[in-house]
Amino acid sequence: MPDQPIASVAQKSPIQSKHALWAVFGLMALFVLFTRERSLLDPSSFLRQRYAPVPWLMFLHGIPAALALALGVFQFSSRLRQRHLQAHRVMGRIYVASAVIGALVAIVVAIKLPIPSLFMASLIQSGGWLITTGTALYCVRQGKIQQHKEWMMRGYPFAMVFIVNRVILSIPAVQGMGVFGLITVVWSTLALACFLPSSVIAWQALAASNNAGKKAAGAQKTAG
Numbered sequence: 001m002p003d004q005p006i007a008s009v010a011q012k013s014p015i016q017s018k019h020a021l022w023a024v025f026g027l028m029a030l031f032v033l034f035t036r037e038r039s040l041l042d043p044s045s046f047l048r049q050r051y052a053p054v055p056w057l058m059f060l061h062g063i064p065a066a067l068a069l070a071l072g073v074f075q076f077s078s079r080l081r082q083r084h085l086q087a088h089r090v091m092g093r094i095y096v097a098s099a100v101i102g103a104l105v106a107i108v109v110a111i112k113l114p115i116p117s118l119f120m121a122s123l124i125q126s127g128g129w130l131i132t133t134g135t136a137l138y139c140v141r142q143g144k145i146q147q148h149k150e151w152m153m154r155g156y157p158f159a160m161v162f163i164v165n166r167v168i169l170s171i172p173a174v175q176g177m178g179v180f181g182l183i184t185v186v187w188s189t190l191a192l193a194c195f196l197p198s199s200v201i202a203w204q205a206l207a208a209s210n211n212a213g214k215k216a217a218g219a220q221k222t223a224g
Helices: 017-034 037-041 046-050 055-075 078-083 085-112 116-141 145-169 178-223
Strands: none
Touching: 017 037, 017 055, 017 145, 037 046, 055 085, 055 145, 078 085, 085 116, 116 145, 116 178, 145 178
C-alpha cells in the first residue's frame, strides 16, 4: 500500500490564530460598549453633551458603522463563504453600504464638531475606509476574488481603530497623559491601520510561495 502524502492526511486545527484575534477583539468591543458607549444613554454625560448639536448625524453614523463593524468579522470567515455563499454576499452588500454611510457621515460630523488636533485623523480614517472598501467592491465585481480579500483586509482595520483607540485610552496611564496621550494613540493606531494589513498580506504571500517551493522540491525528489 503506497504511503499517503502528509498534506493529504493533515488536518487544520479547529482553533486558529485568527479565532483568538477575533475573540480578543470581541471582548474589547464589549468593554467599550459597556463602559464608554453606554454613557450616551445619560443626558448629562460628556459624550451626550458633545454630540447634542448633531444628534441625527450621530445616529446616521453610529448605527451603520456599528453594523459594519459587526458584519465585517463574518466576511473573513472561510467556512461561511464556502458553505453559505449567498449569505456571505448579502452580508457583504450590507457591510459595504453601512461602511460607506458611516464613513461619509463621520466626515460631516468631523466638520461640524471639529477637534483641531484630530481633524485630519478623522478625515484620513474615513477616507481610508471608503477607498479600501470601494476597491474591494470593484475587485469582487471584476471577479478578482483574491484581490477582493486583500482589500477587505486593508479596509476593516479602519473600522477596528474605533474600538482599539477607546480601549487604549481607558488605561489610567494613558489617560494621565491628557491631550498628548489622545493624539499619540489616535495617530499611532491609524498608522497601523494604514500599513500593517499590507505587511500581513505580503508575509502571507511569501509564506505561500515558500511552501509551494518546498512542495515542488519534494515532488522532484520523489520523482527522481
